Amino acid sequence: MDILPTINLKAQYESLRPEVEAAIARVFARGNFVLGEETQAFEQEFADFCQVSHAIGVDSGTSALHLALRACGIGPGDEVISVAHTAVASIAAIEMSGARPILVDIDPQQMTLDPHQLEQALSPRSRAILPVHLYGCPANLTEIVAFARAHGLFVIEDCAQAHGATWQDQPVGGWGDLAAFSFYPTKNLGAYGDGGAIVTNNLALAEKTRLLRQYGWQERYISASKGFNSRLDELQAAILRVKLRHLPAWNKKRQQQAARYDSLLATSGLILPVQPAAASHVYHQYVIRHTARAALRDFLAQHGIQSQIHYPVPIHLQPAYHDLGYSPGSLPHSEQAAHQVLSLPLYPELSEEALQKVCQTLLDFLADN
Ligand SMILES: Cc1ncc(COP(=O)(O)O)c(C=O)c1O
Numbered sequence: 001m002d003i004l005p006t007i008n009l010k011a012q013y014e015s016l017r018p019e020v021e022a023a024i025a026r027v028f029a030r031g032n033f034v035l036g037e038e039t040q041a042f043e044q045e046f047a048d049f050c051q052v053s054h055a056i057g058v059d060s061g062t063s064a065l066h067l068a069l070r071a072c073g074i075g076p077g078d079e080v081i082s083v084a085h086t087a088v089a090s091i092a093a094i095e096m097s098g099a100r101p102i103l104v105d106i107d108p109q110q111m112t113l114d115p116h117q118l119e120q121a122l123s124p125r126s127r128a129i130l131p132v133h134l135y136g137c138p139a140n141l142t143e144i145v146a147f148a149r150a151h152g153l154f155v156i157e158d159c160a161q162a163h164g165a166t167w168q169d170q171p172v173g174g175w176g177d178l179a180a181f182s183f184y185p186t187k188n189l190g191a192y193g194d195g196g197a198i199v200t201n202n203l204a205l206a207e208k209t210r211l212l213r214q215y216g217w218q219e220r221y222i223s224a225s226k227g228f229n230s231r232l233d234e235l236q237a238a239i240l241r242v243k244l245r246h247l248p249a250w251n252k253k254r255q256q257q258a259a260r261y262d263s264l265l266a267t268s269g270l271i272l273p274v275q276p277a278a279a280s281h282v283y284h285q286y287v288i289r290h291t292a293r294a295a296l297r298d299f300l301a302q303h304g305i306q307s308q309i310h311y312p313v314p315i316h317l318q319p320a321y322h323d324l325g326y327s328p329g330s331l332p333h334s335e336q337a338a339h340q341v342l343s344l345p346l347y348p349e350l351s352e353e354a355l356q357k358v359c360q361t362l363l364d365f366l367a368d369n
Pocket residue numbers: 060061062063086087089090132134158160161181182183184194195196
């Protein structure tokens with residue numbers, strides 16, 4: 001039986017092979033492998049794509065979040081408000097800065113940070129809000145940014161899954177003080193290895209981030225401040241430049257596929273993704289919800305269809321994060337989402353035939369259960 005995967009990076013590579021090989025050859029021929037011309041050019045192109053003034057290429061999305069927090073001067077004794085229904089990296093990055101993550105519940109429909117939870121999470125130690133645009137759908141940026149401004153907090157957007165998504169027709173990344181992107185290979189814009197970027201419209205924050213990325217060097221070997229090694233390499237930057245040119249078309253394709261899923265599953269009884277009126281969702285994942293998820297997932301697997309769970313355990317219930325002091329029942333919507341979510345195959349190269357097979361298999365399961 002042919003297996004239908006949830007993502008197919010080999011198919012993507014085949015469609016890009018000559019462009020990628022030329023980009024790689026260019027880097028090898030130049031012999032400059034870290035923070036060179038390709039990184040600089042990519043930073044400009046990615047800043048333009050996000051409609052912001054500055055982009056700083058780094059070695060992962062986690063580093064991007066970490067440096068964004070550090071650039072705001074956030075550290076030990078500070079609190080950063082975020083969500084438990086996310087990739088662990090969002091919260092790991094807060095702890096890397098030395099700050100304490102304060103986790104709030106999600107909106108049960110959107111599955112992103114519920115702005116109504118912010119008031120009760122606030123304390124004199126609060127310094128920032130870190131909303132996550134999960135699955136490619138922007139969190140409610142209007143309300144989050146308004147709350148942050150009213151209380152003197154920074155907003156650091158976790159855009160790791162949302163390259164090109166918009167809120168009120170404005171790309172994510174420019175709403176907060178800073179934003180972090182991941183270019184992990186499976187992302188809507190993915191490198192062939194790790195990579196990430198920070199974007200901002202604030203020159204002072206951009207300059208601080210650039211220093212933090214490379215040992216605090218103002219000039220070579222002279223550290224003006226303390227920093228890290230979080231550099232982007234030239235091969236990844238060159239590959240990202242190739243892929244960035246295709247990203248708008250890929251995102252459009254994802255949106256068309258999501259619309260097909262929406263229409264074929266409209267009467268299925270499954271809970272389907274919700275796109276807020278202000279948002280343009282870029283469907284990094286197409287996530288359905290069902291109470292009998294395990295049986296549904298097994299049934300798909302028996303029919304050769306892969307699916308994924310993003311994410312099976314909310315951060316506050318993970319063994320490593322018991323010390324944050326939460327317990328089962330602390331964040332009920334996050335816990336319910338973790339029990340019900342299922343990501344279906346969705347990637348630009350997915351065929352209409354394969355998509356129909358996924359829907360028919362889901363409908364067959366639901367007819368008998
Ligand atoms: C929501 C979210 N935040 C942060 C990250 C971290 O990115 P990276 O894996 O590039 O460090 C990821 C990706 O793994 C993510 O999905």
